[in-house]
Amino acid sequence: MFVREAIITTILNEEDLMKKFLIIGLGNPGSKYAETRHNIGFKVVNEIASSKEATFDTLKLGAIASIKHRGKSIVLLKPNTFMNLSGKAIKFYMKQENITIENILVITDDLNLPFGTLRMKAKGTDGGHNGLKDTQITLNTPKYPRLRFGISDEFSNGRQVDYVLGEWNKEEQKDLPERLSTAAEMALSFTHAGLANTMNQFNGK
Incomplete structure (x- = not known):
């Protein structure tokens, strides 16, 4: 009897884990960065929160909003660690919310894609992006879902940071x-x- 109950509890716990997601928008905190290309991740999660009439609370290592979507519980995160330490906030909230790496989505800018091009991938290199680099180091793997938002590379030699x-x-x-x-x-x-379904429907659009 107790074994059967334990099995049922385990199955229910696993189902709960599959229903919970962490969506992270990468960026830098502060008004001076709000409208910069590097902060497109913040803008996307702001858009998600707005569509669900959710608001962010500033907590440890970031601003957090919680929403529901089609039976899923979703935590939206805007790290306030600055871009170079994004992984610290991501790892903290994965542990805090008990969310598996397959159920996180990191949203970031990408110089290698034309402006507005969207591309989701299951894994990949950091592509020279400091936020992705720190995330990979902190999570100890490049295998985590990410959504890249193209910002193009229309800058002259030596002007990438600007x-x-x-x-x-x-x-x-x-x-x-x-x-x-x-x-x-x-x-x-x-x-x-x-x-897979999302990649097939949206990638490149």
Whole structure:
């Protein structure tokens, strides 16, 4: 009797784990960075929170909002550790919320993709991105889902830092709302449709 109850409890616990997700938007805290290209991860999770009428609370290592979507419990995280220490906040909230690595999604900017291009992957290199680099080191693996938001590479030699920490131009600002909406939809799709289905439906759009 007790063995049967223990098995049922284990199955229920595993099902609960599968229903909980952590979506992380990478960026730098503070108003001076709010509209920079490097903070697109923050903007996407803000868009998700707004669509669910959720608000963020500033807690340990980041700003947190909790939402529900199609039976899934989702924690939205904006690390306040600055980009170079993003992994610290991610690891803390994975442990705090008991969320497996398969159920996290890291949203970041990508210089190697044209502006607004969205690409989800199950794993990959850090591509020279300091936030992804620290996440890989802290989690001790490059195998975690990520959503890359293209910011293009329209900068002259030696101006990369100025570019990623620069603000959107007028043309980008015009297209940004639609791109943010699609990115938010894509992130939520990851939680209910799964990684493969979401990649097939959205990648490159």
